Amino acid sequence: MRLDIHNSDIPVLCQACEARHRGICGALDPKQLQQLGRQTGRQEVEAGTELVAAGVPTDGYANILSGIVKLSKLMADGRQQIVGLQFAPDFVGRPFATSSDVSAEAASTVRICTFPRSALEEMVRQSPGLEHRLHEQALRELDDAREWMMTLGQRSAAEKVATFLLLLSRHVDPLVEGYSDHLEIPLKRSDIADFLGLTVETVSRHLTQLRKAGVLTIQNNRLVTINDFKLLEAAAGL
């Protein structure tokens, strides 16, 4: 279910993006922002909502204002691989293609700023700087994907779990530059397993192992406090 917050009269579009010089809006001038503003809508979607379905053509894009989006690929037999997590103020959607075999789903409650494909394409035509922004994000995502390939291909289960926690601690709170020691895991265990190429049981075992070693504390399954970054990094194999 989607809640429209508002659909028009947005004075400045996506201030969140602008704030950190990412997202797409920083590349536009005030006139263009206003023009785009007329075509956008902000929405708040709850965890579990599918934003982009694999293989299904979409008519629009979105910027993440807050929350976490999970990108995943599905195999014919049902096996799933989570191929990326996106945080504010990332851009959601595959430019220059009407569909992709990656699906995007809100992992937490997510606020997004949506706009139609045509609006983006028009903006790109007007502002080369915008394409540059998108290009930069694509390159950043490519780096992330390759870093994750390293984790998937070479690290042990224990290292994977530790690496995952470090990844989260670097990203869950977009306001904090660097690592936060107090974080809420936005995924359930089975999603973590699909991200790491492991089973739920293995993830659970290694989490309790880290807990028993005093590296972290877990409240309510989702809330994690990292007590010892040095140890966690050592466990990640860094």
Added chain:
Amino acid sequence: MRLDIHNSDIPVLCQACEARHRGICGALDPKQLQQLGRQTGRQEVEAGTELVAAGVPTDGYANILSGIVKLSKLMADGRQQIVGLQFAPDFVGRPFATSSDVSAEAASTVRICTFPRSALEEMVRQSPGLEHRLHEQALRELDDAREWMMTLGQRSAAEKVATFLLLLSRHVDPLVEGYSDHLEIPLKRSDIADFLGLTVETVSRHLTQLRKAGVLTIQNNRLVTINDFKLLEAAAGL
């Protein structure tokens, strides 16, 4: 060791790229091509040559004219993950950054067309279409990387080996659209292992298994003929 083929008076730059409307040259007009041509050099490098070292700043980029380039990441303790293969007419290098933690190495004998960073940046400033090309390649590489994450995280060793062979058969011969049934593996077994997140022994065992099942024939360790695509695809889990 590098062999300079020639360094100047290139009438049309990178015809190979142009031919398939990829690479970067298709986005430039004749005048720009000529201008860029003055700053480029074609080189033939032998297998094993490091083109871009991880973490080391580079002053230039290249287009692959022929051959295969292997992209890899190294962990502190020596573990290696191959994070991508590039074929003609791909672009080599990380735009807008002077270094990257990915290293590029010629997997076979590779012919490249090199040009300085400044030349590329100048061209990008002049032709927005050029950045679009680069952006498209980045998105394509991102799709490839995510596809490979699926393989690394979810597929069994047997499926990985089969998937790898299918990947090669789709790419080794840039002239063939689709799959070729006769191919030369551009990597040694240990590289395949690093690509697949397996050990050499496991790769070897699954290759002989496919051979014994009649799916393929192997000559001289490197030359492979695929006898039964249906079986190979089944083995890949498709």
Added chain:
DNA sequence: TCAAATGCCTGATCTAGATCAACGTGGCTT
């Protein structure tokens, strides 16, 4: 021409992680 090195294969064993199974807990619904 004869080591020595490299690349690849195969066999025997070991183990990390999968699988199977049971159980606890908290949140919903009725």
Added chain:
DNA sequence: AAGCCACGTTGATCTAGATCAGGCATTTGA
């Protein structure tokens, strides 16, 4: 409240793939 269901943990067992150990070509190079 009672029952159910989704989620998470833990234990016992099994197995795919790692590790260890040879062995055989082919290449390198002194």
